[in-house]
Amino acid sequence: QISNKKLTAFITGATSGIGLETAKLFAMNKIDLILCGRRQSALDTLKKQLSRHTKVHTLNFDVRDKDAVFEAIDSLPQDFSEIDILINNAGNAHGLNKFDEGDIEDWDAMLDINVKGLLYVSKAIIPTMIKNRAGHIINIGSIAGKEVYPMGNVYCASKYAVDAINQGMRIDLNQHNIRVGAVNPGLVQTGFSDVRFKGDKERAAKTYEGYEPLKPEDIADIIHFMVTRPYHVNIADLLVFPTAQASATIVNKQL
Numbered sequence: 001q002i003s004n005k006k007l008t009a010f011i012t013g014a015t016s017g018i019g020l021e022t023a024k025l026f027a028m029n030k031i032d033l034i035l036c037g038r039r040q041s042a043l044d045t046l047k048k049q050l051s052r053h054t055k056v057h058t059l060n061f062d063v064r065d066k067d068a069v070f071e072a073i074d075s076l077p078q079d080f081s082e083i084d085i086l087i088n089n090a091g092n093a094h095g096l097n098k099f100d101e102g103d104i105e106d107w108d109a110m111l112d113i114n115v116k117g118l119l120y121v122s123k124a125i126i127p128t129m130i131k132n133r134a135g136h137i138i139n140i141g142s143i144a145g146k147e148v149y150p151m152g153n154v155y156c157a158s159k160y161a162v163d164a165i166n167q168g169m170r171i172d173l174n175q176h177n178i179r180v181g182a183v184n185p186g187l188v189q190t191g192f193s194d195v196r197f198k199g200d201k202e203r204a205a206k207t208y209e210g211y212e213p214l215k216p217e218d219i220a221d222i223i224h225f226m227v228t229r230p231y232h233v234n235i236a237d238l239l240v241f242p243t244a245q246a247s248a249t250i251v252n253k254q255l
């Protein structure tokens with residue numbers, strides 16, 4: 001029974017936003033952590049801060065790099081090798097352009113990170129869960145994986161893929177007693193828009209003006225709720241908006 005023992009969680013994209021807040025909340029609740037990202041200084045800071053509350057191990061790899069993913073996960077010390085919870089969170093939108101004006105490098109980045117990176121990490125970790133006949137995988141999808149919106153095109157495609165992978169994992173891992181579920185947020189104020197708009201801070205800030213967006217802490221709270229349900233309860237698919245948002249494109253802005 002997964003809930004009776006001290007848990008170990010593996011979080012991708014732990015250096016910022018949703019992943020970072022999930023790491024903090026898990027640490028406060030004494031869940032051991034394997035935190036991943038590419039920014040070593042952010043990983044070092046997190047390790048220093050969160051080690052006061054729980055055991056923390058950091059891994060620096062780019063999820064696009066298949067060999068690096070498997071080497072990093074193979075390198076885990078014995079006391080971090082039994083992973084109970086996988087939060088597949090690393091990802092971003094790159095650009096917001098009409099399809100015909102899309103940048104091929106942006107398309108590659110979104111499909112390689114949001115889809116293939118998630119697959120590599122999952123492939124490396126699932127065997128432990130199968131061996132243990134227990135585990136919980138939470139895939140961070142998006143409203144963009146439920147609804148295509150103007151100029152969302154390839155980012156939406158990447159998140160529709162996450163939605164399909166979430167369903168496929170749940171079906172195929174069912175016989176192994178593994179829980180699989182997705183959280184699909186609407187607008188959350190994180191580093192997301194800085195990346196989407198390639199460092200244009202003014203444009204990024206505009207995304208969150210005139211209404212109260214979700215905070216990454218809100219999503220962390222939901223993820224923590226999911227992992228703390230009794231083991232026979234699997235929250236399979238959850239869509240969460242800020243109250244001001246009704247769909248991918250309908251946001252009640254008071255500007």
Ligand code: NDP
Nearest residue numbers: 013015016017018037038039062063091142188190191192
């Ligand atoms: P942030 O930009 O704040 O965080 C993204 C995280 O992903 C960072 O920790 C980053 O770490 C990591 N990451 C990005 N690219 C790579 C890579 N190639 N290899 C390894 N790690 C990588 O954004 P959010 O917290 O908002 O995003 C987290 C997830 O939530 C994403 O999957 C996103 O699509 C999803 N989401 C976000 C929404 C929002 O409105 N913010 C809404 C719906 C879904 P580092 O740079 O150190 O590698």
Ligand code: 8X3
Nearest residue numbers: 142143144185186187
């Ligand atoms: C992030 C939310 O609406 O920018 O996935 O696609 S949105």
